[in-house]
Amino acid sequence: MxxxxxxxxxxxxxxxxxxxxxxxxxxxxxxxxxxxxxxxxxxxxxxxxxxxxxxxxxxxxxxxxxxxxxxxxxxxxxxxxxxxxxxxxxxxxxxxxxxxxxxxxxxxxxxxxxxxxxxxxxxxxxxxxxxxxxxxxxxxxxxxxxxxxxxxxxxxxxxxxxxxxxxxxxxxxxxxxxxxxxxxxxxxxxxxxxxxxxxxxxxxxxxxxxxxxxxxxxxxxxxxxxxxxxxxxxxxxxxxxxxxxxxxxxxxxxxxxxxxxxxxxxxxxxxxxxWLAGRLTAKGRILIDAGAAQALRQGASLLPAGAIGVEGGFARGDVVDIVSDGRTLARGLVEYDADQARRIAGLRTAALAETLGHAPRAALVHRDHLVLL
Structure with a gap:
């Protein structure tokens, strides 16, 4: 051949x-x-x-x-x-x-x-x-x-x-x-x-x-x-x-x-x-800014500060798509349900506990449960 x-x-x-x-x-x-x-x-x-x-x-x-x-x-x-x-x-x-x-x-x-x-x-x-x-x-x-x-x-x-x-x-x-x-x-x-x-x-x-x-x-x-x-x-x-x-x-x-x-x-x-990368469905989408997109490409987790929008209804542990500039950049298992994710989108880590009323997880999607597409 x-x-x-x-x-x-x-x-x-x-x-x-x-x-x-x-x-x-x-x-x-x-x-x-x-x-x-x-x-x-x-x-x-x-x-x-x-x-x-x-x-x-x-x-x-x-x-x-x-x-x-x-x-x-x-x-x-x-x-x-x-x-x-x-x-x-x-x-x-x-x-x-x-x-x-x-x-x-x-x-x-x-x-x-x-x-x-x-x-x-x-x-x-x-x-x-x-x-x-x-x-x-x-x-x-x-x-x-x-x-x-x-x-x-x-x-x-x-x-x-x-x-x-x-x-x-x-x-x-x-x-x-x-x-x-x-x-x-x-x-x-x-x-x-x-x-x-x-x-x-x-x-x-x-x-x-x-x-x-x-x-x-x-x-x-x-x-x-x-x-x-x-x-x-x-x-x-x-x-x-x-x-x-x-x-x-x-x-x-x-x-x-x-x-x-x-x-x-x-x-x-x-x-x-x-398995995550090969999935054809997701429960929701998290929209992120350019800084967060660059951080993900370098192997970082997705932090709430980088989120600019949350779409769909999902629970903790569901699969979500992570979208940058209209393109699905990554997919992962989310650490918060949709309502909580909307409340903390755009917030720095120091502000999370006050907003949620409990000690939060630092990442919206941890890098160990995230794959770039």
Missing amino acids: TRATVFDPASCPILVVKIGSALLVTPEGEVRRAWLAGVVADLARRHAAGQKLILVSSGAIALGARRLGLPAGGRASLEDAQAAAATGQIALSHCWAELLGAEGLTAAQMLLTLDDLEDRRRYLNASATFARLLSLGVVPVVNENDTVATEEIRFGDNDRLAARVAQAAGAGGVVLLSDVDGLFTANPGVDPEARLIEDAVLDAATLAMADRGSASGMGSGGMIAKLEAARIAHAAGAHLAIIGGRRPDPLGAFRASGRGTVFAAGPGAPARKA
Whole structure:
């Protein structure tokens, strides 16, 4: 592979592979079995070589919508999506179990909701389940539990779910098999001058290139979701690659050609901080001034004196976003509830006891429970 020094999926002891609906399911609502069998054969070779694998598989809603005759691919309403998911998930899990079983591999199904990975205790439970399954040589097949998820408590796409699964399982890499070859400088379907970005960084210019659309109309993600997945993976110290999946043996083709977009791994935060960085929800926001922002970048705690505003309702120990100049700079576990935080915002430490009527904690968010984004 020409770019193996950047990211060779085969070098990861644990690898997460995400397959989207547009690749797995035809427009008529049938599984692309021949293509999928080729992917499974490649995965079986990797498994035999000692690599541990986790699959994040879309397709339940698309499969269920055909069986139920639902319009808009089962996404016309939340109720339709839930019914389609409940119906299609059986077919999807059967297909994976059959194809993996034909290669001598045992499949395990894990259906997760956003709360399963946002709540710290449930996240650790999921992490332990992944560890045990992988130790037994099992291939977990993961999907969002769309039968019970609502707009307020769902990932909404399997790209971000794959990155969070990688974090929970301690994977070194994530491969997102897509209906496009990676991140382009513009929409390649519209602009013939669009260029593939092979080695990408997460900055404002990269985010501006993303297209929220899903080319197939079956999926729920888009390039924005893939960039958010890259952010989560980066915080966990995992590589992430976006590669075209329409060709036969897409993982082997990527290894041979290197064609795709790679977000190289970051240094990786300690487990608790990586979990914080990868979260997709927060209970509130604390707005801070430029001085506090600089202090956070230098490794300090957030003190009340640096807060200029408090938004939302939260309790002590909840996760809050810390916002500087309109941008989420950091995320952490807050030391005060929202009402107290509003009362002490902007105050020096010496004034806290008089305002609250008791000996206070010095920090709004302590640096040990805070991660920069």
